[in-house]
Each structure stands twice: as structure tokens, then as C-alpha cells.
Amino acid sequence: MSGRAGRCCRAAAALLTAVACPYAPPARAGTPPGPAARAPSVVTWAASADRLGEGTAGRGYRLVVHTSVGGSDLRVRFTNAFGDRPLTLDGVHAGLRDRGAALRPGGNRPLTFGGARTVTVPAGAAVWSDPLPGSVPADADLVVSLRTPTAAGPATGHRMAMQTSYTGRGEHTADESGAHWTRTTGSWWYVDSVAVRASAPAAGAVVALGDSLTDGRQSGTDLNRRWPDHLARRLSTAGTAVQGVANQGISGNKLLADGAGQAAIHRLDRDVLSQPGVRTVLLFEGVNDLKAHSGVTAAELIAGYREIARRLHAAGTCAAVATVGPFKGRPEWDPSAEAVRREVNAFLRGAGEFDAVVDFDGVLRSPDDPERMLPSFDGGDHLHPNDRGMRALADAVPPGSLDCARRAARGLPG
Template sequence: MSGRFARGCHIAAALLTALACQTGPARAAGTLPESATGTTGVVTWAAAADRMGEGTAGQGYRLIVRTSVGGSDLRVRFTNAFGDRPLTLDGVYAGLRDQGAALRPGTNRRLTFGGARTVTVPAGAVAWSDPLPGRLPAGTDLVVSLRTPDAAGPATGHWMAMQTSYTGQGDHTAEESGAGWAQTTGSWWYMDAVAVRPAGTGTGAVVALGDSITDGWQSTTDLNRRWPDYLARRLGSTGTPVKGVANAGISGNKLLADGAGESALHRLDRDVLSQPGVRTVFLFEGVNDIKAHSGVTAADLIAGYRDIARRAHGAGKCVVAATVSPFKGWYEWDPAAEALRQEVNQFLRTSGDFDAVTDFDRTLRSPYDPERILPFLDGGDHLHPNDKGMQAMADAVDPESLDCTR
């Protein structure tokens, strides 16, 4: 048996255990299970919730996500945050991906909710699945399949996933074959977090609160090359107890104003502080406020940064702030926006409001024109880094800074 095949069998066997079938008394749709109110463990994957357009009755989704920290007792959080009516999910399964929409044989197992196979999530609410015993490895393509039998009205999800997932009509969620999943989607639907119980005591997670740079725009789709992905791989091989990485980036997001998603100020509780096992908030916001020419001042942004730090500290979390990266060459850049960026970065570097600061400006800027991204790291639009730039950002984060004393 080849080494590669042996390792594959070992991981598949682990998931057979991790995704063991759950049994229990049926629970009628229309009630929220006790597990919806929270979960223990540590977040291993997350995506910020946003409005997605209209839901589709009878639509199936096969969603691909990448775990960061490994652990046991897998739980998945489903969201109806922006819905205006109850959302029923049925035929919800989790398994390991083989390739495309196909799963590794024997790994697709049903998720339950308070023992029931169906859950109805009220408008504005979330629901956690019951835990599945066994261990789920780190760095795994987890596949969550679900069906929305009567969805209507506003859907909730994350539109720019930088990951291909799959959709289909009919009830194919229990099938491990990819044959029933002929259409693709670049979004995640109705799911915003996955948690596990790590083996090590004291293990925690960091949540990256950001915009399109954190969301991964200009990184390579389907290869998990967003800067939080690179950070997750780094943390997995270091001695820090912070191992989980959750990505709470939304393309176009602002610190202060709603628009492309709710502002960082407005979504902090839902997308960040509610995640299980969070040790640290990594705050990388502001460029969209700065380049919008909306009359926002440095004082406005400073007040916003301080508010997030105060609330996160009040919740017992560490806060690491990142400086705003250069964007000269982007169509909204001008000297006034650059002056505002420099003023904001001076505050971020020197204020003492944060437990640590990561200088993404210094990491990405060109030594020949420090108002620009170094061309080698530029994704091509002079605002978003490429894969190399994303890796450089992750390498700039000091793992020890993610574990302060609070």
C-alpha cells in the first residue's frame, strides 16, 4: 500500500468515526433546539453572514469549507440572520470531500438538531447542530449538504466564498456521489460556522474581522490562499494555543457604515464575539471608509477602532489591530485619502488601545513608492494582494501576539 493511499485511508477512517450516525427522538420542525443557543469547543471555520437575495424552495446545497483546528464533536451553525420568516432545513449531512461534489465513501453522515432530522430557524436566529462524536482533522475539506424545502424571502449566507460549492434540485444530500449536484455556486448558503472540541486544553481561536482583502479577493479560488488560510497553516505548526482561524471578512465592508454587509461595528457581536472559543479579535478594517470620500475623518475612524477594542476587551478577548495597507493606483486613491490613511496608521501603531499591532502597511508597501503595494505582491488592481501578498501578510502576524493575558 502506498504512503499516500495509507494516509488517505487513515483520514477517511477518522471521519467515519467523527461523523458517526446520530440517533435520538424525533423533534418536530418549528421549534428551535436547545443546541441553537450556543456551543462549547472552538470555531474551526466561519464566514460572515450577509443578505443573499431570495431563497429557493426545494434547493439543495453541497457546501465545501476548510477546517483550521482539528478536534472532536463537530457542530455546524446554520443562520437565518437576514431572513424575514422561519427557515426549515432538512436532509442535513456532513462528510469528507473526495473531489468535486463527490464525498469519500462512507463519510457522509446525517446531522441532527436536538435529536431531530429537521430544524426550523426563526427569522434573525441561528441553530447549532448536535455534536458528532469522533475526531475531525485540521486542514480538511468538510462537505455540508442541506436542503431548503420551502425557502422564500431573503436568504442568508456569504456571497464571495472564493470556493466552488454545488447546488442541485431534488433530495440528494445523503448521496456520496456528485451526480446530483450539476450546478456550481461561488457562495456559502445558510451556514456560517463550524466548531470542534480540540484535544488540547486551552486551545482557542482568532477571528479576522475585515473587508475584501481578508475575504480573499485576488487570491486563487479553490486553493485556500486567503491570508487567514495561510495563518491557519502557520498556527498549526507553532506552539501557540491559538489554533482555530475564522474568517469574518466581507468584500467592500466598512468599519463605520453599513453597505457591503453591516459595518464592522454592527456585526462584531454576531460574526466575531459569538463564535465559540475565540481568544483574539484581529481587526483589519478601514480602507473602504478611507477611499470612499464620504467625509469620514481620522477622528471618526479612531472612535470606531476604540469602540471595537472596548467591546472586545469587555468580552475578555485580545485585540490585534492591523495597519491599513497601501492602495495608490486604485481608482479612488488621491493625496487626501493617502493623508487620512497615514494619520489612521499612526494612531494604530502608537495608541496603546490594542494588545498588539501587525503592520500590514509595512509588509505590503513598495520601498520605491511606499504609497503603493510592492508589484510582486500586487493582485493587479493595486488594492488587493495576490497569493504571495496574502502569504506575506500571514507571515507578518506574530503567533505569540494572538494569545495575550486577559
């Protein structure tokens, strides 16, 4: 962190909201956890922020997210990363879901911000809530309710949630009943990260950084069958230190060029390195760069992979990478794009820059035509795996590959 950024983050600890360094992991309402913390704060859910329509004054949102690792002292991060004016939130509550828009009895509790029930998030910034006492289970639906009393201008959120959430009148955020939450939304609004204090003193998290294959397109809506979801369930019984999983996929995202969200190489700080307890990043990007017919070369993509690995290592984070899967059968496929994909994958399989390589191409490709996806894994569009293919990707990730000695550089417990 630069000297200027460090000064800003110290100021943020006092003011609770700071524009220049809004994406630090939580300890005291927006500052990194200190070395004396009794257990690490670990991300248990995340979704990459992007521009998401226009904000609506007085609207209530009841957002359903799914935890990976369990723990205590829940914190939620609220984002105004793409807003052009301050965003005020009030009536913010969190609790475990019963069914639909309803919460478990007695479980919908208010979140505070430096003890206050209302918070204003500056344009371009994010704010963590205070810790909420009590435990949060792994593999559970958490409901975050909020109201935007004066929202206007560009909203921030995650468009393709593959999860049904709810909207309604803002005065009902404290309700446990779902009676007033009659409209649905397929996006997550204003929430981009949830963290808990893990029970294991050495627990950490992996961030899956990717595109629509990571975001979950073609997997079952409301079923949590994206490959990072399957991976989270595997890690919960694997006996490894890496337990949390943060899904930072954006549909249409590219490694190098902005478009559908900021490119992976441009959103690394906000979406990855700001996450609490992140120990490893598993990068699965590149196919949209190839599909764009932009003339991208293997050398350019390789340079991008190398830069991400370098920046992750400089931050003391393990860097894992997955090979680019096949997409023959898509209108965008052609022999020249396939030649670049093969050259990139050959580099990735032998790259010494990464701490681990997972061969997703080897998992997905057909033995009869290696340029094409295995039919039993094809979600129907020759690019996105179905639920069976999503599980196969998760099963291909060796749990032990998600940890490495670099965690000591970030001050994480050994």
C-alpha cells in the first residue's frame, strides 16, 4: 500500500467512511484486522461490483446470499463503487432465511455502522458494518435487507446473481415475514461482500476470479451450483486451512479489456485483494478475450496473466490459474482463436509464475474433439458447463493446491 493510501485508510478508521481507500478488510468498521485479533476475519460470500441501472429513492431490497465458511461477528460490506453521488442506507438488517423472502423467527437483526443505524457511503467507496454478535453457519442462506431513502443516479451491484432476491417498500426491512416483499430481482444491489470471524484460527479464503463460467451462467438458479459453490462444499470437509470461497465472476468479463465489468486486471484490488482473509486467488479468465475477435495475441494474454501473478505475489497472496476451456460450436470460434487458446494453455500448464495450475480445459474438452466441450458437460451453448460440468470443475481443484507458504507475507496465522 502506498503512503498516500495508508494515510487515507488511517483516516477511514476514524471517520468510518473514506473515499480513497474504501476496500480494506474489516476490523473496526473498515480497517484491516490487527495482528492481535483472536481469529481471522474471512470472506464467506462476495459478488463483483458493477454499474447496475439507476438507484430508486425509498426502495427496499431483501437480498439473499449464500455463505461458504461459518463463523461469528458477521460483517457486511455495502458498495457505492460506481455511484456518482453519496448513497445513504438505513433500516439495514441481516438474518438467516426461512423460505422465500421470509426469515427465521427472531433472526432479523439490525446492522449498525459505528453504532449508528444509518450510513452514507461516498461515491466510489464502500463501508463495512459493525460486527453482529452471534454465529452464522456455513452453507446457509443469509438475508440482507436495506432501504435507499434518497438513492439516485448510477447504482452499484451484481447483475447476474443466479439467485432470487426481493424488493418492496423500504419501511419493511425489519419484518421477518415476506408478505410485503412481493417483487423479485435477479441482481444483488449495493452489497458486495460478507465476512465472519472464523472459528479456526488459521482459516483463510480463496477468491475465484473469472467470467460467466465462474458467475454461474447455465447452472441452476437458486440452487447454488456454480463451480465455486461446489468447491466451498468440498473445502468444508477437506481439512484444509482454506475454507471461505468468494465468487468474483462477471458474465462477459475479460482478462485485459473493460466491457462487461472492469477487466480482471483492472479490478484486482477492489474485488480480490480487499477481501478479508484471502489466501489464494484462482484465476479462470481469457475466453471472452478470444471470442471478441479483437486480435488479441497469446503474448498479450500471457503478459496479463504474468502481471496478475506478480501483483498477487507482491500482496503475499497465492496465485493459482485455470486453463481456458474449449468453445468450438460458438459463432465466435475460429481456428485463429483456437490457436491462441492452445498457446495460452501451453504456457499456463508450464508457467512457473503461478503456485498452482488447474487444467479446466482438460476437464471440459471432448476426447473425440478437443476443441469442443464434452457433450455431457455442455449447458447447451458450447461454452458454459451445465450443473454436472460445474461440479466436475470443482472436483478438479486439489484442496491442498489452494494454500502456500506466501500466506506468511500477509500476516495470516500459520
